[in-house]
Amino acid sequence: MNNIDNVFITGGAGFIGSNVADKMLNLGKNVTVYDNFSTGNRRFLEKALKNNKFSLIEGDVLDPILLEKSITNNDFVFHFSANADVRFGLEDPKRDLEQNTIATYNVLEAMRKNNIKNIGFSSTGSVYGEADIIPTPENAPFPIQTSLYGASKLAGEGLISSYCEGYNFKSWIFRFVGVLGERYTHGHLFDFYQKLKKNPLEMNVLGNGKQKKSYIYIQDCIESMIYAIDKSVDNINIYNLGCDEYIEVNDSVKIISDFLKLDPKLTYSGGKKGWVGDNPFIYLDTKKIRSLGWKENNNIDTGIIKTIKWLHENQWVFENDSKK
């Protein structure tokens, strides 16, 4: 990212965003984080805030006027702000539409009005729906959406691609598997840890526990994004990012239980899926990003253990967690 001096990060106080902010500061960039702190956390920016190359703007991506004013003088935008949880879309279908689709439109428009052309976007493996081909490549058959989350992210991808075609933007669209690591604060591993903390003897698992999921450790994820940004020549660059393996939900539970030295009795809500729209098998083909020379340094086991260790050492993240 040698040609990039000024980086703007929406959702920069969140899990992925704040880790990217730290990384960009390490690389010597000027970094502006734009976050409404709805799910982001100031404590994730403690280190960044001490760096004089860092600025923080408290703002909402659904506030196009503030966004347009805040985004000026940047070379590159990481658009990470999102409703990042695939599970609760059906409770309030407007949330994904607003926070993922309309928000992405607002970011693109703020960029266009400020003549900023480069965007990195956190999409998701959920855009593949229940893929027929596993591991699923970027050019898998035209997917059918099974979640409002996936649909809203796919809509974001479509907007970004159209801006590349129409306004000469350059984009990096990253389809993540589940991301793990320090500052992970939502998702089913978070829930497992929290449930075991409340009741170490028994835990209910959504679905039959045999759902197969792939993950990637946050630092590997960031490295892969930088690889893609440095080595891509197209205007629209779409990459699956993930580990070259997957595990069953039951295995995740086992790793967490072992780490906590617990042996909970497991019960299951039943069925192949953990929730409506859950994809019982997510495993992405990552040949494309690997062809650039990238390789993960952490397998899924390590990623889970680092995550649980961090949660264990940062109990404050469970305070004020009223959602569950």
Added chain:
Amino acid sequence: MNNIDNVFITGGAGFIGSNVADKMLNLGKNVTVYDNFSTGNRRFLEKALKNNKFSLIEGDVLDPILLEKSITNNDFVFHFSANADVRFGLEDPKRDLEQNTIATYNVLEAMRKNNIKNIGFSSTGSVYGEADIIPTPENAPFPIQTSLYGASKLAGEGLISSYCEGYNFKSWIFRFVGVLGERYTHGHLFDFYQKLKKNPLEMNVLGNGKQKKSYIYIQDCIESMIYAIDKSVDNINIYNLGCDEYIEVNDSVKIISDFLKLDPKLTYSGGKKGWVGDNPFIYLDTKKIRSLGWKENNNIDTGIIKTIKWLHENQWVFENDSKK
């Protein structure tokens, strides 16, 4: 459509919508048209308005309260209201987002709140972007969007599929090629006719004239939709609808010129595409809909001639046409 008594049609005063309204009345359905008359036309409903099974509500799909109130007591919703022109997205990128994506969300929510579960949706072959596989099947490789129009329709598809998965809706998503016939009032054939009317001696064609496009005649299109609705068993039913042929833009111009007995000197704006985001080759694989027994009765030539004949006999459509 034997089980369906009450049909609600958004954009029901438009080209496709008003023809579907007439057809549904012919089939004995109660029909409610919901249209804001931004591009729809009251004259298209002249016959329908004389039928006591017909109701007209002047309303905007971006008015969710009126929409929710208006949609009650229907069994089936044809959602046709849209910004239907792929060409002008870049002039105002908000238009496609609002009129195609957010509008579709509003329709789905109005349906959900009224416990209406069946939706037919006018998507587009533009969702395939510049497809690698031609003719392009429904399960073509994951497309990259090249137009805001295609992106906004794909976003609509994603929302609809998610509602099928999450709220047990049943949907028919129709990916049209260009639709031709009576009441056709926008698109490049409309422009050609209008240009030749203004200047019969000379005409400028966008692109190099060699763009390949497929079309379908409106009555064939409606028949194919009814086939799909009657014979589909899945919750999410996605169909390409089009003729089993394509022609070059130059051929369309020739057919129109011959019909008008003109021999204009043609000039070209140049390039493979007519406009940014134009797809220089649209031809859809329609094996899926044909497997249900459907077959078109009109080829593209006939469709174009019927269109031009109708325009010729309905000069009023060019009045108040301030756009071009």
